[in-house]
Amino acid sequence: MTEQIDWGNLGFGYHKTEKRYVSNYKDGKWDNGTLTEDANIVMNECACVLQYAQTCFEGMKAYTTVDGKIVCFRPDLNAQRMRESCLRLKMPVFPEERFIDAVCQVVAANKDYVPPYGTGASLYIRPYMFGSDAILGVKPANEFQFRIFASPVGPYFKGGVKPISVRISDFDRAAPHGTGHVKAGLNYAMSLYAIVDAHEKGFDENIYLDSGSRTYIEETGGANILFVTKSGKVVTPKSDTILPSITRRSLMQVAKDYLGLETEERPIKLEELEDMAECGLCGTAAVISPVGKITDHGKEIYLPSGMTAMGPVTQKLYDTLRGIQLGTIKAPSGWIKEIC
Numbered sequence: 001m002t003e004q005i006d007w008g009n010l011g012f013g014y015h016k017t018e019k020r021y022v023s024n025y026k027d028g029k030w031d032n033g034t035l036t037e038d039a040n041i042v043m044n045e046c047a048c049v050l051q052y053a054q055t056c057f058e059g060m061k062a063y064t065t066v067d068g069k070i071v072c073f074r075p076d077l078n079a080q081r082m083r084e085s086c087l088r089l090k091m092p093v094f095p096e097e098r099f100i101d102a103v104c105q106v107v108a109a110n111k112d113y114v115p116p117y118g119t120g121a122s123l124y125i126r127p128y129m130f131g132s133d134a135i136l137g138v139k140p141a142n143e144f145q146f147r148i149f150a151s152p153v154g155p156y157f158k159g160g161v162k163p164i165s166v167r168i169s170d171f172d173r174a175a176p177h178g179t180g181h182v183k184a185g186l187n188y189a190m191s192l193y194a195i196v197d198a199h200e201k202g203f204d205e206n207i208y209l210d211s212g213s214r215t216y217i218e219e220t221g222g223a224n225i226l227f228v229t230k231s232g233k234v235v236t237p238k239s240d241t242i243l244p245s246i247t248r249r250s251l252m253q254v255a256k257d258y259l260g261l262e263t264e265e266r267p268i269k270l271e272e273l274e275d276m277a278e279c280g281l282c283g284t285a286a287v288i289s290p291v292g293k294i295t296d297h298g299k300e301i302y303l304p305s306g307m308t309a310m311g312p313v314t315q316k317l318y319d320t321l322r323g324i325q326l327g328t329i330k331a332p333s334g335w336i337k338e339i340c
């Protein structure tokens with residue numbers, strides 16, 4: 001019941017909404033797809049997803065704008081990225097136009113769950129696909145299910161936009177030539193031990209290094225990383241083994257075109273951390289979460305922006321992106337998909 005939701009105090013968690021979308025792939029084709037109220041999935045004990053983790057997902061958000069419309073941010077890029085994930089995992093692509101149409105159907109069917117403008121919350125949309133038929137020898141499934149559910153959410157990190165404390169992880173997330181560049185469920189399974197361990201030791205997240213040389217900064221378990229150098233340039237790691245974040249790509253464009261800042265995507269060495277003035281984790285769930293402190297094996301690196309508030313450049317990036325998403329700042333063409 002939506003009237004019981006305390007929008008301003010939502011955390012980032014699953015909250016069952018009324019309708020979800022489902023389409024099945026069998027005999028080489030997708031069926032027409034439909035909305036259903038059934039949030040449960042029944043499948044064979046030997047389903048490929050259960051045995052061999054053949055699954056990928058996406059994450060995006062719907063917002064209520066200042067003028068009361070419900071919109072979604074760049075769903076075309078999520079559709080394209082899911083296509084890449086499916087190709088890498090030997091899963092059938094769910095056509096991009098159908099993906100966007102299904103997102104719109106789910107948001108419209110759950111529009112009472114889209115948090116009102118000004119609450120800081122949003123409707124998180126989770127498209128996903130998995131191999132559903134029984135597979136025992138290691139090979140891809142023949143049958144698949146594509147689904148989308150939605151859940152109202154608040155900030156990913158407790159405390160909202162308060163700077164967080166992260167550590168350099170000794171665990172790896174992605175191997176060279178592996179699956180780090182796609183949104184495969186397996187990338188997250190292998191980060192679970194590391195995130196529990198980080199939380200137990202008092203850190204909010206792990207920063208992963210490139211597993212080949214362990215000298216370059218990659219990303220965190222659920223977000224890309226942006227830095228602002230002491231000379232005011234916005235820099236972000238370039239790597240083949242990180243997820244191409246839609247938020248990060250958008251923020252780099254915002255930095256350049258809206259804020260007139262110099263930007264650079266390049267490999268960033270661990271030892272360069274000391275030259276950075278600000279750091280933020282960016283993603284659909286994280287938006288931009290400012291980092292106040294990075295711990296590298298006992299060495300504590302405090303970002304000059306401090307532990308109490310976002311740095312000035314991060315704040316401008318955050319405000320501009322939020323403004324674009326909420327309709328208070330004019331968006332670049334094609335960034336905002338109006339749903340209803």
Ligand code: PLP
Nearest residue numbers: 222223224243245246247283284
């Ligand atoms: N990196 C990882 C590992 C993620 O899980 C996410 C979340 O989607 C991101 C980066 C951010 O990507 P996006 O901005 O497209 O949500």
Ligand code: COI
Nearest residue numbers: 059060222283284285286
């Ligand atoms: C997202 O930002 O959409 C993510 O997927 C991050 C995390 C919840 C896995």
